[in-house]
Amino acid sequence: MNSYVSEVETAFKNHADPENAEGQKAYMRNQFDFLGIKSPIRKEIQQSFLRKKNLPPKEELENIVKSLWDKPQREFQYFALELADKYTRQVEAEDIILFEWMVTHKSWWDTVDFVAPRLMGNYFKLFPDLRDKKVEAWLNSENRWLMRSALLFQLKYNAKLDTLFLEHVINSLLGSKEFFINKAIGWILRQYSKSHPQWVIDFINRTNLDPLSRREALKVIERKGG
Secondary structure, three states: OHHHHHHHHHHHOOOOOOOHHHHHHOOOOOOOEEEOOOOHHHHHOOOOHHHHHHOHHHHHHHHHHHHHOOOOOOHHHHHHHHHHOOOOHHHHOHHHHHHHHHHOOOHHHHHHHHHHHHHHHHHHHHHHHHHHHHHHHOOOOOOOOHHHHHHOOOOHHHHHHOOOHHEEEEEEEEOOOOOOOHHHHHHHHHHHHHHHHHHHHHHHHHHOOOOHHHHHHHHHHOOOOO
C-alpha cells in the first residue's frame, strides 16, 4: 500500500466512532459504510495531508485516488475528492478519464456533486476544445451520473456559464424520469437565476420542464418575488 494512503487510513481509523457511523450509513440509504467521523473533525484530521509540502507527486494521484476509492468507508472517498482538488493547477488532458472513473464508481450524489462542478468544471475551463465531444458522450452514455455531470460542471461558472450549451444539455435530457437528472436541471437553473433571473424565467417559459425541475429552478426567483 502507498505509504501516504496508509498514513491517512491510520489517522482516520484512530477517530472512528461506530455510533456516528450507523447514523451516517442510514442517511446514505445504507449504500456505504462509514467510520463515523463528523465532517469538521475529518477536515481537521486531513489538513496536514493536504498541505502543499506534504502532497504526493502528481503522477501518483490516480493510483492514490483509486486506492482510497477501493476502501469501504465513505470518508476515504471524501478525502480522495479533496486531494484531487489540490492538483487543479496541474491538470492534464488525460485527467478527465480519472474524473469520469470517480463519477461512475461508488456513485452517489455526495461524490458526483463534488467531481462535476469542481474537478470537471475546472477541467473544461482549461481544455474547452474537449468539452463538446466529451459531454455529448456523457449524454449518450445512459449513465445517470455522467448525465448529471453534463449539467453540473457549469454550476460555479456564474457569468461565464454558456447558456446555449446549457440549453442543449437540458433539451437533450427532457423527458427523463430520473430523479437525479431532473433535480440537477432545476439546480443549475436555480443557481444561474441568482445572477440572471430573466434568462431563467424566459427559458422555463419556452421549455417543457419536468415539474420537479421547474420547482427547483424557481425557488430563488419566487423567494425574491420575481
